[in-house]
Amino acid sequence: MSVTVPRGFRAAGVAAGLKTSGAADVALVLNDGPDATVAGVFTANRVKAAPVLWSQQVVRGGVVRAVVLNSGGANACTGAPGFQDTHATAEHTAASLTNSLPRMIVGAGEVAVCSTGLIGERLPMDKLLPGVRSAVRGLSRDGGPAAASAIMTTDTRSKMTVVAGTGWTVGGMAKGAGMLAPAMATMLCVLTTDAVAGPDLLDAALREACRVTFDRIDSDGCMSTNDTVLLLASGASGIEPTQAELTAAVTSACHDLAQQLLADAEGATKEIAIEVVGAADETEAVEVGRSVARNNLVKTALFGNDPNWGRVLAAVGTTSAVFEPDEIDVAVNGVWVCRSGAAAEDRSKVDLSGRSVTIRIDLHAGPAIATVWTNDLSHAYVHENSAYST
Amino acid sequence: MSVTVPRGFRAAGVAAGLKTSGAADVALVLNDGPDATVAGVFTANRVKAAPVLWSQQVVRGGVVRAVVLNSGGANACTGAPGFQDTHATAEHTAASLTNSLPRMIVGAGEVAVCSTGLIGERLPMDKLLPGVRSAVRGLSRDGGPAAASAIMTTDTRSKMTVVAGTGWTVGGMAKGAGMLAPAMATMLCVLTTDAVAGPDLLDAALREACRVTFDRIDSDGCMSTNDTVLLLASGASGIEPTQAELTAAVTSACHDLAQQLLADAEGATKEIAIEVVGAADETEAVEVGRSVARNNLVKTALFGNDPNWGRVLAAVGTTSAVFEPDEIDVAVNGVWVCRSGAAAEDRSKVDLSGRSVTIRIDLHAGPAIATVWTNDLSHAYVHENSAYST
Known part of the structure; x- marks a missing residue:
């Protein structure tokens, strides 16, 4: 299950102390390549959290090597200092990865950042940055489930999915237990695939998939500041699906995750x-x-x-x-x-x-x-x- | 207080057995004149109850002698038979009034009808029509409070208001304890005035008043099938206010009633x-x-x-x-x-x-x-x- 099923991906989930419960709260997903193409869909809320503003820019660059995610704080409505915190998180992740990986130089501009939790409070960077280093050390081909757990907030269970193509797969994880609404609201989702696919192919697949899945879940009509759905492709399968094949697989993965989100919505009985x-x-x-x-x-x-x-x-x-x-x-x-x-x-x-x-x-x-x-x-x-x- | 403070109006509230509790459930407001001008604002919901469809036509005629209101059943989503029930109620009210009043012939087309309660069920006409006759017999210059009580559903108290002009007054009653939303939702309101005012003056005053009061209460975002606000003028004061004076008084009355509705909204603590x-x-x-x-x-x-x-x-x-x-x-x-x-x-x-x-x-x-x-x-x-x- 989860984001490490497709070839070319490693992940980790660690406890950095952002959550007072001591549960895991920092996740990292690394694309080992050979490709590092990406597409993203973000909240339509005009009040966007710092990590959304950052990741929108990163995705526009077309290359994402890693996604670092934290629960325990949304870093939303935190002004310029909050944006600097996101930037520092990306820099720190990039530097830690470059130090630990042979033959790979990762730039901050290739690191997407996602945050979820309380709005309006600064992140405790003295805890987050050591957590990032710990996550880099913990990266593993089996790390998908740990990453999926680390992004939970009021979720009662982690959400993961895998969809098989012909010789390639799509994996995914998501969190979200409230504020599900059009344009996705308080959810984070990372999808991975070992298909060979350029940014345009990925973008078209992801937009169509979100349109008929996440965008049609409306748990409480509220739209969040932090929603992010990312799709990373490693190309490690060496197989290039058609647009229709890729869109079908990504849609299926999103539908599965969306139904898991709905079934775990805050306080719902139906x-x-x-x-x-x-x-x-x-x-x-x-x-x-x-x-x-x-x-x-x-x-x-x-x-x-x-x-x-x-x-x-x-x-x-x-x-x-x-x-x-x-x-x-x-x-x-x-x-x-x-x-x-x-x-x-x-x-x-x-x-x-x-x-x-x-x-x-x-x-x-x-x-x-x-x-x-x-x-x-x-x-x-x-x-x-x-x-x-x- | 209430609709019988302005001169020229009588009202009644009686128990017809529509409510299983035995509480009052039929109200009648009669305009003794000399004028019988009217304006009305109705729900913007495209699914309109039979009494709304009826009363919209009646108000378009420009003359309303009486308003008959019932709680204990909304007569909404009841199809053609439901509309026939509303029509029969107006006919029965008109005939009963004509029989009981000296020197006055009332036509069904001069009787507005309002209903509130459960959606989707037919009204028990065998109880409603005797209730109408009872209300006609009970009409009184002191009947305002009884009428205000008879239109309550989940309201915990009746809502009444009076606003004094210079030599003329505006009185009003309203019900509504849920589904308060733009364009007014599940509320009924009857306003009366002894000012001399033609339909156009009344209409302009009522629309402006609703725009800044009832239309800006949004208790739970839900819009009802039955909302009706009526403003009746008897002209009994002999005084003709300006548009600005009338609008100010009607707005003040609507604001007072709107705040009473808000304070009694279902289950609210704030x-x-x-x-x-x-x-x-x-x-x-x-x-x-x-x-x-x-x-x-x-x-x-x-x-x-x-x-x-x-x-x-x-x-x-x-x-x-x-x-x-x-x-x-x-x-x-x-x-x-x-x-x-x-x-x-x-x-x-x-x-x-x-x-x-x-x-x-x-x-x-x-x-x-x-x-x-x-x-x-x-x-x-x-x-x-x-x-x-x-």
């Missing part, structure tokens, strides 16, 4: 798929799905095992999608509780005892479909987010 | 004013205020008495307003915890022990200001909305 069908176009299908996914009354109803289709209709009614209110059908877990905008099958037939809920909305306005995933709104969500300062 | 200053224009100030008001992470933080300015910045960052992230200042209850996009005064200085919270956000982008009001997101909100089917 994973809810909102399938919109019969939309005039895909954009409208997504708009309708998202309006339902973000509706606190729908989310609390599902927490209470109440198949409240009236709240679904009220949410759909706030959108600008093409539909006639008296033509909408709604099914909850397969029972069409609403037909033509009014009550239909008996709601007592709906079984909401499990974690998995599917709401299907037929707009009868065209051929397009889309699915948006969300969670319910529970007491535990309120508890976790009122007690834990992110 | 009333939160989000004051945006330094915006490029008022639209952007409202956009920024609303993005913060709807952010579940901000709302849960405040429930936990956590002045989490990082979450405020993350919410602001999702908007398209003009600002530079490193220029934003944020104060919570007067303490500037964030200056220039980074930590400033010690957050431990912030006193969040009371119910009232003010978040001031300075965008440093222009002269415009706006305030949006919201509530926190509490365990009680989750409980009430997962246990109660609206």
Whole structure:
């Protein structure tokens, strides 16, 4: 599993003391090559954390040798000093790698940085930099799971995936347990592949994959300052997939990770798929799905095992999608509780005892479909987010 | 207090058995004239309840003699039969009034209808129509408070207001304890005045009043199918205020009712004013205020008495307003915890022990200001909305 399954990658996860719990909090992923191509997708939030601003520049350069990630502090809203901390972290990682590796000189401009945790506080650099050195020493071909653990915050388990191509693979790790929202929100994800692929091929694959996976998870409608998804290619397999092959594998990896994130969202008791069908176009299908996914009354109803289709209709009614209110059908877990905008099958037939809920909305306005995933709104969500300062 | 303070109005509130609790559930407001001018503002939700579709037509006619309101059922998403129920209610009210009043013939087209309660279920007409007759018999110059009580759903108290003009007054009642959101969401409001005012004057006053009061309350971001605000004028004072005078009084009445709604929002422990200053224009100030008001992470933080300015910045960052992230200042209850996009005064200085919270956000982008009001997101909100089917 994880980022070290594809050839050409090593990783490590160590405890640097950023987390008061003493758990692992610094991860490092190294691309041993021969290639070091990269693509990245970042938060759409205009308030971007220092590591996002840094990594956007690094990715633009087209070459990334290493990604250093820390939990225990987001380094967001920390001003110019926070950006200097990120820069110093990249410099320190590059220097440590150059010192420890034979025949490899790594520049700071080839090191992406990701951070997650509390917003608005400086990172304790006196702990982070020794942690980076420790991670460099710990780099291993088996280090993927340790790296995946080191990036956890309120996650209750680490998230890893592997997807096999023909002679090449895609591996990945992710973290994120709240603030999942369009454009990805509080999640970090590193994907690796031993395929031979230039930056443009990687970029096209990653953007399409994010568009239909991470961008359609909307756990609580909140968008983070730190979201980062990186895709690194080592070329170590010597095989060059087509764009379609690469996109399919990366999409599959992202879908798997996205579903793992959703299943571990803070305080959730349900994973809810909102399938919109019969939309005039895909954009409208997504708009309708998202309006339902973000509706606190729908989310609390599902927490209470109440198949409240009236709240679904009220949410759909706030959108600008093409539909006639008296033509909408709604099914909850397969029972069409609403037909033509009014009550239909008996709601007592709906079984909401499990974690998995599917709401299907037929707009009868065209051929397009889309699915948006969300969670319910529970007491535990309120508890976790009122007690834990992110 | 309430709708019967202005001259020319009578009202009643009776129990018709729509609520299983046996509490009052049918209200009637009668305009004895001499005028019967009206203006109305309705939900922006495209899924509109039958009484909204009916009352929009009635208001377009420019004359409203009576408003009949029921709690215990929203008559939303009930299809053509639901609309027929609304029509029958108006017809029955008109006939009962005509039978009981000397020298007055009331047509169904002069009777506005409002409903609130569960979505998706037909009203029990066998209870509602006798209730209407009972309300007609109970009409009284002192009936305002009884009417205000009869429209309550999860409200814990009735909402009434009076604003004095010079020789004329505005009275009002409202209900709403959840789904407060732009364009008003699950609230009913009837305003009365004995001023002399034509439909155009009333309409301009009511739209401006709603724009800066009800439209800027955003309790949980959800928009209802039934929102209705009506303003009736009897002309009984014989005094014709200017547009500015009428708008000021109606705005004041709406502001008072809006604050009462906010203070009684389902499960809330805080009333939160989000004051945006330094915006490029008022639209952007409202956009920024609303993005913060709807952010579940901000709302849960405040429930936990956590002045989490990082979450405020993350919410602001999702908007398209003009600002530079490193220029934003944020104060919570007067303490500037964030200056220039980074930590400033010690957050431990912030006193969040009371119910009232003010978040001031300075965008440093222009002269415009706006305030949006919201509530926190509490365990009680989750409980009430997962246990109660609206």
